[in-house]
Structures are given as structure tokens and as C-alpha cells.
Amino acid sequence: MDNSIVISTPPHVKSRRTTRGIMLDVCIALLPSAIAGIVFFGWLALMIELVAVVSCVATEFVYYFIANKGFSNKCKDAGKVCVRWWKQFDFTSVVTGLILALIVPATTPWYAALIGGIFSIAIVKMLFGGTGKNLVNPAAAGRVFMAISFAAVSTYTAANIPALNFESGIFTDSTNLSWLLSAYPETKVTVLDLFLGTGVAGCIGETCKLAILVGYIYLCVRNVIKWWQPLLFIVVFGFAAVFMSGFGFIASGGYIFDIKLFLPHLFSGGVLFGAVFMFPDYVTSPKGVYGQILYYVLAAVLVAVLRYFTHMEVTSFVIMLMNLFVPLIDKYLIRRPFGYVKVKKEKKAKTPDERVADAVDALKVDENAAAEISHGKDNENTEKSPAASVQSVNADNVKSAKEEA
Numbered sequence: 554m555d556n557s558i559v560i561s562t563p564p565h566v567k568s569r570r571t572t573r574g575i576m577l578d579v580c581i582a583l584l585p586s587a588i589a590g591i592v593f594f595g596w597l598a599l600m601i602e603l604v605a606v607v608s609c610v611a612t613e614f615v616y617y618f619i620a621n622k623g624f625s626n627k628c629k630d631a632g633k634v635c636v637r638w639w640k641q642f643d644f645t646s647v648v649t650g651l652i653l654a655l656i657v658p659a660t661t662p663w664y665a666a667l668i669g670g671i672f673s674i675a676i677v678k679m680l681f682g683g684t685g686k687n688l689v690n691p692a693a694a695g696r697v698f699m700a701i702s703f704a705a706v707s708t709y710t711a712a713n714i715p716a717l718n719f720e721s722g723i724f725t726d727s728t729n730l731s732w733l734l735s736a737y738p739e740t741k742v743t744v745l746d747l748f749l750g751t752g753v754a755g756c757i758g759e760t761c762k763l764a765i766l767v768g769y770i771y772l773c774v775r776n777v778i779k780w781w782q783p784l785l786f787i788v789v790f791g792f793a794a795v796f797m798s799g800f801g802f803i804a805s806g807g808y809i810f811d812i813k814l815f816l817p818h819l820f821s822g823g824v825l826f827g828a829v830f831m832f833p834d835y836v837t838s839p840k841g842v843y844g845q846i847l848y849y850v851l852a853a854v855l856v857a858v859l860r861y862f863t864h865m866e867v868t869s870f871v872i873m874l875m876n877l878f879v880p881l882i883d884k885y886l887i888r889r890p891f892g893y894v895k896v897k898k899e900k901k902a903k904t905p906d907e908r909v910a911d912a913v914d915a916l917k918v919d920e921n922a923a924a925e926i927s928h929g930k931d932n933e934n935t936e937k938s939p940a941a942s943v944q945s946v947n948a949d950n951v952k953s954a955k956e957e958a
Contacts, residue, residue, distance in 0.1 A: 572684065576644035578775045582768035583651050583830065589764040590757035593712040593750055594659035598757045601666050602654040608670030609650030614638055616679045645684050649673050652692035652830055655758025656823055656869065657699060658709045665706060669699040689876040690837050696869040709754040716752020717745060747820035759823040769829045779845075783828040786849040787819060790828075793857035794818035800861075824856060827868040837876040841888025848875060848882060 590598040618624075623634040650670050657666065673695030678687045699706045746752045750760035758764075773780045795818065799810045819825060832838065832852060839848045852875045859867040 572643040572645070575777055576648050578772065578777050579648050579830070580644060580651065582771045582775075582777070583648070583655065583758070585764035585767045586655055586758035586761065586826070587651060589750065589761035590655060590659070593714060593760055594710070594757060595713060597659040598654075600663060601657065601659060601661055601757060602651065604663050604666045605654035605670045606647055606650035608667045609646040609653070609674045612671045612674040613646040613679065616675055643684055645678075646674055649678070649691045649695075652758075653695045656692065656696050656756050656826065657706055658754075658756050660708050660710050661699070661706050662703065665699055665703040668702070669695040672698050685836050687836060689873045690831055690834050693831060693869040693872040693876075697873060700869075709756075712750060712752065712754055712760060714751045716742070717749070742817075744816045744820065747817060756823060756826075759826045762820050762825050765825050765829055772829070778829075778833040782833050782845060782849060785846065786828045786832060786853045787825070789850050789853035790824060790857050791815045791819050793854050794860065797857050797861040818857075822860075822866040823868045827872060831868075831872050832875075837872075837879060839879055839882045839886070841883065841886055844879075844882040844886040844888065847886065848879065851875065851878075 587602055590602070617638045618631075618634055621634045621637065623631045650673075653669055653673055654666060657669075673691040677689060677691040677694040678684070681687045742753055748762045750762065753760060769778075769783060772778045792815070795810060795812060795814050798814050798818070799808045832849065839845050852871055855871045855874070856868055859871065
């Protein structure tokens with residue numbers, strides 16, 4: 554029997570938006586980066602994207618099929634299990650596979666993408682209960698797993714399209730990042746080339762920053778993410794990265810805060826992609842506004858500091874680390890409950906004894922005031938008495954003088 558009743562905890566908000574619809578919007582937002590990756594890196598990028606997406610979807614299906622006893626009774630209920638899986642399929646595995654493919658280089662072996670997709674879905678997502686219950690971002694965890702397990706994931710090749718500034722030649726994104734983090738920070742690739750992805754090499758979906766911004770605008774228009782969240786991360790990271798780069802100038806003369814390095818830092822590596830598509834993940838980010846502000850500020854500072862000391866891209870590592878702190882942030886920075894209205898404090902009614910005590914105090918105040926008033930009148934009489942005596946003396950003297958006359 555197919556149970557179509559969805560049971561969830563209150564509050565319940567009636568809306569046409571569903572998880573499937575939101576994930577479809579994310580897929581559409583990722584398409585510009587995916588297409589740009591294919592243009593820059595060719596069929597290798599397309600193969601990695603297909604392998605990662607298929608492995609993630611297939612892993613979710615197999616896990617669901619086994620957990621719902623699709624093999625029991627000689628697979629008699631296999632058809633019903635497949636139908637139920639499709640009805641609850643929300644495209645989250647497609648998003649995970651696509652993001653995972655876009656944050657690895659095109660030279661990644663196909664089997665590494667396959668294993669990374671299986672790890673992201675089976676271990677990181679499904680073992681913790683499925684959609685909405687994972688502790689960390691599955692794509693970020695898969696990327697870290699692949700970086701630790703396969704050395705080829707850290708090998709970058711140049712894009713097919715040469716740089717617009719032909720004097721700079723073709724450089725790898727990791728090389729440009731290493732120059733920014735060197736003893737004398739500088740960038741040998743123009744900001745325009747870093748923005749367009751021409752003449753640089755990096756991960757499939759992280760190279761073309763223009764495609765990432767198109768996806769960001771689409772997500773904001775569709776109200777999938779809050780516009781200020783990626784911007785807050787970007788601004789804090791940019792200034793923190795420039796601040797840390799200033800220490801590199803000490804060996805050559807002294808600390809220098811060179812604001813010109815702001816955009817090269819931002820356009821090098823996967824910072825912009827992570828800020829738009831990975832950090833704002835609903836499940837692994839704080840729920841309250843103050844918690845979100847703290848989350849993005851700390852994440853931006855961590856990325857800048859760890860980049861400086863490790864001389865490598867650490868965005869995925871920081872995403873995992875900050876995801877683990879989210880429950881702690883939500884615990885101490887409690888958001889306002891849905892529908893909460895602040896209750897005005899009402900004055901407590903006084904008991905009869907309290908009213909009697911207030912009346913007695915009022916009488917005492919009146920008695921003291923009356924005593925002060927009477928005391929004041931006595932003082933006035935005392936002050937006026939010498940003048941009155943002088944006037945009486947003068948009157949007697951005048952009378953006696955008249956009698957003598």
C-alpha cells in the first residue's frame with residue numbers, strides 16, 4: 554500500500570515550493586558552470602560530470618532499494634519499490650553529483666569520480682538518514698575524500714582557450730594562488746583572465762567566474778538563497794586574504810596592505826563557487842540570521858588564514874569544518890520561533906494587604922508634609938516678631954511725644 558500522507562513536525566507552511574523544485578533550480582543554476590567547464594576542458598569534463606551524476610543517483614537508488622526490501626520475496630515488490638523511489642526522488646543526488654564534478658579538475662580519473670560519488674551519497678548522506686539529515690555537505694566531503702585518496706585530483710591542466718593577455722601565457726589556477734601566497738604576493742594573471750577563466754587552469758566549474766555569477770543571480774531571483782550570504786562571505790574573505798598577504802611583504806621591507814590583491818584572491822581557486830553553491834546549503838548551515846552571519850564570517854576568515862599557511866585550496870575542508878559547528882551555533886544563537894509575537898508585560902494586581910500598606914505609607918507621607926508646612930509657618934512667625942516689636946516701640950514713642958506737647 555502506497556502511503557501518500559507526509560508526516561512532519563509543525564509549524565506547517567502551505568507553499569507550492571517543494572524540495573524537488575528547489576533542487577531543480579539549483580541544477581539550472583549550475584548549468585552555466587557545467588557548460589563553461591565543457592567548453593574550457595572538452596569531453597573530459599563532460600565525462601566526469603556524467604560519471605559523478607550517474608554514480609550519485611545510482612547509489613541513492615540502490616541504497617533505497619535495499620533499505621525498502623526490494624530483494625525480498627524474490628523481488629516480487631521490486632516494481633513497487635522503484636515507483637516509491639521515483640515519487641520521493643528530489644534531485645538532491647543530482648545536485649551532489651554535479652557539484653562534485655564541478656569542484657574537481659578535468660584530469661580526474663573516471664573511477665575516482667565514481668568512487669567519490671558513491672562515498673558522498675552512501676556514507677555521508679544515506680547512512681545518516683537521507684535528505685535533510687546529513688551532518689556535512691556531501692559534495693564537500695566527497696571532494697576531501699577524493700583529494701586524500703587520489704593524487705590525480707590535485708593535478709590541473711590549462712584550459713583550451715588561451716589567455717586574453719598573451720604576454721602572461723598560460724598558467725594554472727593553483728600556480729596563481731601559490732604566487733599570491735608566496736613571500737612576495739603578486740598575480741601574474743590578469744583579473745579579466747581570472748574572471749573569464751581564459752588561460753588559467755583549475756577545476757571544471759570553478760574556472761569561469763562569470764558562469765558562477767550567472768548562477769548566483771538566478772538563485773537570488775528564484776529566492777533559493779539569500780543574496781547577502783555569499784556577498785558577506787566574499788567581502789570578509791577578500792579583506793582577510795589581503796590582510797594575510799600583507800605579512801608576505803615583511804621579508805622585503807615591511808607589512809603592506811595591498812587592496813589590489815582583493816580580486817585576484819577572490820577569483821583564484823574555488824572560493825566564489827563555494828560561496829554561491831556550497832556554503833548556503835539548507836541542511837548544513839545555521840537556521841537563524843545571527844547564526845548565519847557568524848557562520849559566514851568565521852568561514853571566510855578560516856579560508857583566508859588556512860590558505861595563507863597551507864598554500865593550497867582549502868574551501869572544501871573549511872565547509873566540512875564549519876558544518877560540524879552548525880549544531881553548536883544553532884544551540885546558543887537561538888532564532889525567533891515561527892509566528893512568535895513578543896508579549897507585553899502586564900502589571901500584577903495588588904493584594905488587599907499590599908493596598909492597605911500603600912494607603913498607610915501615603916498617610917505617613919501626608920503627615921510628614923503637614924508637619925513640614927506647620928514648621929515652616931512657625932519659622933516665618935519667628936522671623937517676623939522682631940519687626941513687629943520695633944514697630945510697637947516706635948508707635949509708643951510717637952504717642953508719648955504728642956502727650957508732652
